[in-house]
Amino acid sequence: MIYILEDDASILKLIMYTLNKEGLENKGFEKPSLFYEALNEKVPDLILLDIMLPEEDGLSILKYLKHDYVFKQIPVIMLTAKTSEYDKVLGLDEGADDYVTKPFGIMELVARIKAVLRRYQKLNQAEDMHYKDLSVSFTKHTVKVKDKNIVLTRKEFDLLCLLLSKPERCFSREELLEAVWGYDFIDSSRTVDVHIRMLRSKLEEAGDYIKTVRGVGYKIGEEL
Numbered sequence: 001m002i003y004i005l006e007d008d009a010s011i012l013k014l015i016m017y018t019l020n021k022e023g024l025e026n027k028g029f030e031k032p033s034l035f036y037e038a039l040n041e042k043v044p045d046l047i048l049l050d051i052m053l054p055e056e057d058g059l060s061i062l063k064y065l066k067h068d069y070v071f072k073q074i075p076v077i078m079l080t081a082k083t084s085e086y087d088k089v090l091g092l093d094e095g096a097d098d099y100v101t102k103p104f105g106i107m108e109l110v111a112r113i114k115a116v117l118r119r120y121q122k123l124n125q126a127e128d129m130h131y132k133d134l135s136v137s138f139t140k141h142t143v144k145v146k147d148k149n150i151v152l153t154r155k156e157f158d159l160l161c162l163l164l165s166k167p168e169r170c171f172s173r174e175e176l177l178e179a180v181w182g183y184d185f186i187d188s189s190r191t192v193d194v195h196i197r198m199l200r201s202k203l204e205e206a207g208d209y210i211k212t213v214r215g216v217g218y219k220i221g222e223e224l
Contacts, residue, residue: 002026002113003044005035005061006079007053011102015048018106024113032056044074046117048109049096051080059094066095072154073141075116079104092181092191095154119179129164131220134206136164145206155180156199159192163210168221170213192217 002024006012012028019026027044029035032055047065051058058078065071077098092099097116100109128137133146136157143150143160152160158180163171171179173192181191196218200207209220 001042001044002046002048003035003038004028004048005032005053005058006030006048006050008050011079014106015109018110019113022110024110030054032061035061039071043071045120046113047074047076048079048113049076051078062094062096066154075120077109077112077116092155097181129161131164131167131209132206134164134203134209136161143203145203148204150202150204152199152202155195156202159195159199160203163218163220168219170216170219172217174217176217 002019004012004015004019004026006015006028007030009030012030016026016028027038029038032053049058049062053061058080062076062078065074065076072095075097076095077100078096079100079102081102097119098112100112128135130136135144136142137144138161141157143152143157159176162176162179176192196210200210203209211219211221213219
C-alpha cells in the first residue's frame with residue numbers, strides 16, 4: 001500500500017491512476033488530517049509526501065514520521081516544486097529516501113517508487129550480521145556494540161548494513177550514495193562523508209572498524 005499526500009487534486013488523481021495501472025495499491029489524501037487518520041488505521045509500504053500543504057507542511061510531517069517508533073521505517077519520497085539544493089538536503093537529512101521535483105515525468109516517479117521499494121525489500125530480507133563485537137539486527141532494527149544499544153538514523157543504519165554486507169570490500173562514495181539514497185546530486189561526496197563521520201562517532205570504539213580508502217571510499221575491515 002502506498003499513501004500519497006498531495007493537495008493538488010489533478011496531480012493526485014494522475015499519480016493514483018498511474019499507480020493503479022502499474023498494479024500498485026494506493027490511497028490519496030489532500031489534507032494531512034485525513035492522512036493521519038489513515039496512518040493510524042494501516043501502516044503503508046511507502047509514502048509520497050508533498051511539501052507545500054494546507055494545515056501542516058510536508059517537512060514537519062516527515063520529521064514526525066521519522067521520530068515515531070512505528071512509522072520511522074516507512075520509506076518516504078518527497079514531492080515538491082522546491083528545486084534548490086538546500087531544500088533537497090534538508091528533506092534528505094530528515095530521513096526522506098528520495099526527492100522528486102515538479103513538474104515530473106509520471107513514469108520516472110513510478111520507477112523511483114519501485115527502486116525504493118526494492119531497496120527496502122532487500123534490507124528486510126537480509127540476515128542479521130556481525131563483525132567482531134558489532135552486531136546488527138534487521139528484524140528489530142537494532143545495532144549493538146558489545147551489549148550497548150546504539151541509536152542510528154535510517155541513513156546511518158543503511159550505510160552500516162551495506163558496509164557489513166561485504167567486509168573488506170571497499171565501496172566507492174558513488175556506490176554508497178546510489179545504494180542508500182538512490183539518486184545523485186551536487187556535493188554528494190560531502191553527504192556520504194558527513195554520514196560516515198556521524199556513524200563512526202555513534203559507534204564509539206567500533207567506529208574504528210570503518211576504514212577510509214583514500215581516493216576511493218570506505219570499507220569495514222582491517223587496515224590496508
